[in-house]
Amino acid sequence: MEVNKNLTTKAKRDYQIIRRALDEGDQHAYAELMNLYKDSLYFMMLKMTNDDIDAEDMTIEAFGRAFKSLKNYKPNFAFSTWLFKIASNNCIDFLRKKRKILLSINPDLSEEETTSIAQNIQSESPNPEEKIITKQKHKIMREVVNKLKPHYKTLVELRYFKEYSYEEISQEMNLPLGTVKAQLFRVRDFLYQIMKDSTQNI
Secondary structure, eight states, rough: OOOTTTTTTTHHHHHHHHHHHHOOOOOHHHHHHHHHHHHHHHHHHHHSOOOOHHHHHHHHHHHHHHTTTGGOOTTTSOHHHHHHHHHHHHHHHHHHHHHHHHSSSSSSHHHHHHHHHHOOOOOOOOHHHHHHHHHHHHHHHHHHHHHHHHHHHHHHHHIIIIIOOOOHHHHHOOOOOHHHHHHHHHHHHHHHHHHTGGGGGG
16 A cells, blocks of 8 residues: 655654554564553543543553554555544543433442443453453563553453452452443553464464
8 A cells, every 4th residue: 555655754653553463473573562562542631531440441452453454554644644533533522421321310339339330341251352351461561561551450450360250450459340331441452452363473
């Protein structure tokens, strides 16, 4: 695919990384993209949400959505522009849903519980994506996990490296069960997009 000649050197570099991810199945390329933009994306999400945990949620979800749709990226504009647009749109949707939850006519449900319901997370046993992630506890996954902020890094280590249940994580981290489920839902999808093609490398 022809690259826009007006792209900056940085944007052309990003496109070369993207081609490595797509054409060669190079999982390190995903980690590179994340490392390049995770901080600036996080601060943009923090400005929009005014909440550090929500900002981290939205950062991880944005990368997950971008990696899932990476084959649809067109190099007629910078990857960073495309990524930040995905993040911005997703965050706006999140804030609208959060506002509806806060204005819910059912005050007996906590935000964590309604978030859990909205995410439709029901099963306590590992699903196919979680099984793949748990199986692939190798250097690439560790490289990606190490780039997460401490809160999410702990969640991932407890769930996928120590194989704690949701309830055990809830107790260990002193978090509501609904919060644990919702945040692991986001990070699971993000990790799965990176790890799903690397089974053959294990």
